[in-house]
Amino acid sequence: MFSLFFVIFLFFQDVIQRSEIVEEIIKLYKSGLSREVILQYIDGYQKEYKLSADDLIYLKENNIPDEILREIILHQNILGQKNLSEKFPKEFQNLILKGKFLKKDRLGNILVKEESLEWHDSKDPSKNFSFKISAIKTIWLECKPRAVENFCYEINFSTFDGSKYKFSDFNWENGENKITTEIYNFFKENFKNIIYGIEMESN
Structure with missing residues (x-):
């Protein structure tokens, strides 16, 4: 019983920690939207995020193309630099x-x-x-x-x-x-x- 509870706890913990953009990209891709539309969506995404290794694996497991993965990583870095410049000095x-x-x-x-x-x-x-x-x-x-x-x-x-x-x-x-x-x-x-x-x- 304890083991089952622990597994359930870890599952929900994993879901909670998932970056919001990860779930959104998977949803868009599975809806049949073209790569171009998804890339434009990523380009306009304004919320700062930080992808974990688990996020990238999860995206790959859901068959997200490498082209989209590269764009998500690149946009993450661009957003991070932009937010830093706004905060400092x-x-x-x-x-x-x-x-x-x-x-x-x-x-x-x-x-x-x-x-x-x-x-x-x-x-x-x-x-x-x-x-x-x-x-x-x-x-x-x-x-x-x-x-x-x-x-x-x-x-x-x-x-x-x-x-x-x-x-x-x-x-x-x-x-x-x-x-x-x-x-x-x-x-x-x-x-x-x-x-x-x-x-x-x-x-």
Whole structure:
């Protein structure tokens, strides 16, 4: 009984994870539409997708011609590049860079590019710095427990070489955390290889 349930679970899990365009192409092909029409449909497809090896095997098992397979893969890459160019660079303004040791806090902006994070100091360009996105090991929010909703006031970056950077909204001491939260969500959505977390202050 358990084995049967497990097989059913895996089946539905596989169906849920299937790329939407895969099912649509199979449906169009089996309806008898010409290759030219299907290729035009793929060309106009605007939803971003990422084909897995299972998707490609599934398409092949359903007799989808190689010409159409190549077009689906090519269009996937084109869409991915287009969406990246729309997302980056992304700027987050009016932030506080928390000072280390005896250094004072700094006011400035963060500029996130596809491959790097840049800090632009609002007063002293010599204080600007940057590091590679690939160098980031962990990102986490520092939060204070609240009755209704936790107050996450600080975002932390830890790199593989041991460096740490802390940022907060300019007016975080008065309860503002909008930009801090936006940065965390932006990274979590666009950079999947980084470890994310939330750290709660003890009462």
